[in-house]
Amino acid sequence: MAEEPGLTPAKTFIGALLDSPTPSLALTEVGTVTEVGDGIAVVSGLARALADELLVFASGVRGVVLDLEPDRLGVILLGPSQSVSFGEDVWRTHKVFSVPVGPGLIGRVVDATGEPRDGKGGVAVTAERPVEASAPGILSRAPVTRPLSTGIKAIDGAVPVGLGQRELIIGDRQTGKTSIAVDTILNQVRSDVLSIYCAIGQRGDAVARVIETLRQSGQIENTIVVAAGDEDTPGLAYIAPYAAMTMAEYFSDQGRDVLVVLDDLTHHARSYRELSLLLRRPPGREAFPGDIFYVHARLLERAGQFTPEAGGGSITALPVVETQAENLSAYIPTNLISITDGQIYLSPRLVRKNQFPAVDIGLSVSRVGGKAQHRAFRDVAGNLRVTLSQFEELEDFARFGTRLDENTRARLSRGVAVRAALRQPERDPVPAAEQLLVLMAAMEGLLDGLSETEVVEAMARMRKGVGDSLDDIAESIGQNRPLDDDEKATLLRVARTVLKLPEGDGHDPDT
DSSP states (O other): OOOTTHHHHHHEEEEEHHSSSSOOOOOOOOEEEEEEEEEEEEEEEETTOOOOOEEEETOOOEEEEEEEEEEEEEEEESSOGOOOTTEEEEEEEEEEOOEEEEETTTTTTEESSOBBBBSOOOOOEOOOOOOOOOOOOOOGGGGSSSSESOHHHHHHHHOOTTTTTEEEEETTSSSSSSHHHHHHHHHGGGGGGGGEEEEESOOOHHHHHHHHHHHHGGGGGEEEEEEEEEOOHHHHHHHHHOOOOOHHHHHTTTTOOOEEEEEEEEHHHHHHHHHHHHTTTBOOOOGGGGGGGHHHHHHHHHOEEBBBGSSSSSEEEEEEEEESOOOOTTTHHHHHHHHHHHHEEEOOOHHHTTTTBBBBBTTEEEEEEESSOHHHHHHHHHHHHHHHHHHHHHHHHHTTTOOHHHHHHHHHHHHHHHHTTOOOOOTOOOOOHHHHHHHHHHTTTTTTTTOOHHHHHHHHHHHHHTTTTEEEEEEHHHOOOOOHHHHHHHHHHHHHHTTOTTTOOOOOOOO
């Protein structure tokens, strides 16, 4: 286009700029950091911010709004607080904090925000979901009727867990809580259950051992690991279990069964207490804020067995909590006991007796799992709890040196054999058919009179020599059918054959 006479190129450019459309005004809210603590920041100037909204600091650190007060926002930081400085600018993102969900997470190790931690590159994201969600209502829930096999004889036989149940794993330090949870994940190699292991406030080396165990077993390919270690900020530890539950909800909505291990909620409660005290929330019992019960309740209520209209899947939650000196009446343990559908209690006294797994059957309970227990286990181990409780009473009585009659000695011998039969090394979940073989041998007296060491050796021989003789029974278990008399006879015959016992050996202590 020819320039008009008397106009320079600069004047032509200015004229074109003035004639161009004027951009619309954009309103941007900018806040200011007025206080920084260890994992928290206090921000002013963002009067329109919403609860759980994601904020971005000038340093690049992100945060989530936790407290809403007039001209004061309490923000939990998702990055190092050392990077945030006083007077720094803060911007709203106009969206609540969300995490990526989808099949791309399976087999990966991520942090509480969904960022990869395994060095395998980015995560293929299907969608993003808010970490805070309402728990499904009553009409969206179905009864818990299907079993979740843990591969642990003491649990599957006496404290069964059903798909959609919330079963607490509780005990002192070093009693094997994480081992119970990891063995349950390993046992899902025999099922279609997807596992999510959420490490909250754990040491990095402990989480690395769990990940390596999953890799060696090949189960990492069917597991999502969400890690918020003790070296991370308390904000990530607080967010982590909600992020794991959000990831699980995506798959349950697709009709899948998901197992979520929360290891552990003691560290989660401490992280929330730390954040709350720094934000000047009033402390209550044991310095925890008054809403700590609601914090855990709204998390665990998202688990359950759901109706076909709600997706038809299930979320089974295994939260872990630590006790001190066997104190089950502490604040956080009692909260979680009342929220969940039962507990697996691991006793340090059994640990000192070298009884692993250290499941105290007398203090452990499954409030709904009995209805979901394999019918075959009900037939074989239905009176397992009674047998052990009677044995423990007799064992205490026998310590006084009283002369015992033949029937009492037989009951003691049976009890020793049954208790020893429940022993099991970690990282070795047992298939259901082999569990029934061992439990049947112990309950029917084939192991009576053997020392605990001999019982362990006999169990190893039974598992090694079973071959394919229990394939029909394994099929019955898979179809959740009760054992008929022929199948029970098959179990006893296989046990006697492997142990090289004549027909009819073993005795009833009641005779």
